Structure formats: structure tokens, C-alpha cells
Amino acid sequence: MVEELMGAVAAVCAGGLVYLAAAARIVKQYERGLVFRLGRVHGDVRRPGFTMIIPAVDRMRKVNLQIVTMPIPAQEGISRDNVTVRVDAVVYFKVVDPAAAIVNVEDYRFAVSQMAQTSLRSIIGKSELDDLLSNREKLNQGLELMIDSPAVEWGVTIDRVEIKDVSLPDTMKRSMARQAEADRERRARLINADAEYQASKKLAQAAHQMADTPSALQLRLLQTVMAVAAEKNSTLVLPIPVELLRFLERGHEEGRQTQPQAEATAEAEAEAPEQTQASLDQTQASLDAAEHPLDKTEQAMEELRRAVEQ
Secondary structure: OHHHHHHHHHHHHHHHHHHHHHHEEEEOOOEEEEEEEOOEEOOOOEOOEEEEOOOOOEEEEEEEOOOEEEEEEEEEEEOOOOOEEEEEEEEEEEEOOHHHHHHOOOOHHHHHHHHHHHHHHHHHHHOOHHHHHHOHHHHHHHHHHHHHHHHHHHOEEEEEEEEEEEEOOHHHHHHHHHHHHHHHHHHHHHHHHHHHHHHHHHHHHHHHHHHHOOHHHHHHHHHHHHHHHOOOOOOOOOOOOHHHHHHHHHHHHHHHHHHHHHHHHHHHHHHHHHHHHHHHHHHHHHHHHHHHHHHHHHHHHHHHHHHHHO
């Protein structure tokens, strides 16, 4: 009797251990448990720790609440400015509603992946190449909103989306390199021009200062000669001031202007005696013309006197 009782107790204990082993479940800290009893969601979501279910009646699905890092396969498309690009990205998401993630969608990971690929292709078609290369923050925000809108119904929230790389054709890379080189050259020329402008202003100020004190120009010339002589060269270059050349040029022009005037004066002096003699001749002729009427008058008076005497 005692042996039969001990056997029954041992059998009950063994059955209890088997039941406990079948019903016991351990939910980790980063997981939540969803219990299905006869196909229906039963009770609340099981918290982390030890929990029990009814074997053969209940079935538990564990849902990971950690942030999932999912790479988006590279998508090839044509941007709004008709450039073929290949863009890949990465999406970070996590489950916030385990019941919706299990019940509302068959596989929330696959659904998020497909939605991310579709949204990435849509973003490529709506954006220009410059935006894809330099304005990625705005595109990341737009891509995040496009994926997050349907994912809310799946109990998933999108933490962030990042565009990793933008691949361009080789021809486009060469064109962009030429554009960047031309822009660099343009800026270099502007900087050189600005430097020349500033240097010219300083030189103009120095020229005004030297104009007030002419000896400063000679001192500057001597300093230049000393600087050249310090190089121990066999050839000494002596610069000639530009003002000296201008002075010589002005003197030459004044000489050229004075020579025609001197020639005109000499010609005038040569012609002066001839003009004076002509004037004297004209005066004598006038006097002769004035004497003829007097002679005629005297002859008339002489004839009248003779007539009276007779």
C-alpha cells in the first residue's frame, strides 16, 4: 500500500514537472510576449520575466522591442533633372505595439523593407541631383515621413532614415569634376584680381606720398639697387623711374611744338622788309598822285597871267 502511494506521488510529481516545463516561459527584458488562446489574443502583453501558459491551448509569440537596423537595397532611378543615380540607405525602426505588429501585418520586417524601397525610389524621382548630394537632411526627413505613415498601423515607429551613398555614372563624375575645377579657377582669379586692386590702391597712396617728397623716390631706387646687389649677381639691373621717361617725353613734345613756331617767326621776319618796301612805294605813289593836281593848277594860273598882260 505504501509502495503504491509512493509510486502515485512520484507519478504526480513527474507529471507536474512535465506540465511546468511545458507551461513555463521566460520573457527577456527587451521582449514582450503575446499569448494566443485558441487563436485569439488573450489578456495583456506579458511583461519581462517568468510567465505561465496553458500547454496545448495557449501559444506565445515574442516580439523584440529593440531598434532594428535594416539596410535598404540600392535603388536605381532617374532624378528630376534627368540624371541616372543609384542610391542606397538604411532605416532604423522599432516595435511600439506588439499586438498590432503581430496581428495587423504578416511580417512587419518585410513590410517595412518594401515600403522603404518604394519610398526611396519615389524620393529619387522627386529630387534633383544637387539635393541628393548636398541636401540630404531634408531628403532624410521626407523619406522618414513617407515610411512612418503606413508603419504606424503596423505598430512600428521609424526612428530615423539615412541615405548612405549616391552612385553616379562616370560621365557625370567627370562633368562635375570639370565644373568644380572651373569654379575653383574662377575664385582664384577673383582673389588675384582683388589682391591686385588692393596693391594698386597702396601703390597709388605711396605714389602720392612720394610726389610730396621727391627724394623718397630716389631713396626707393637706391634700396632696390641694394636689394639686387645683395644677390651677388654678375649683372646689375638699374631700373629707370617712369617719371624720368615722362619728363623726357614732355621735353621732346615741347621741342617739337616750339620748332614750327620759330620757323614761322623767321619767315615773318624775312617777309617784313619786303612788306615795308611795298608800303613805301604805295605811299610815294600816293604823294605823286597828290602832286599832279597842284602842277595843273599852277600851269592854269600862269596861262591866265599871260593872257591879262597881253
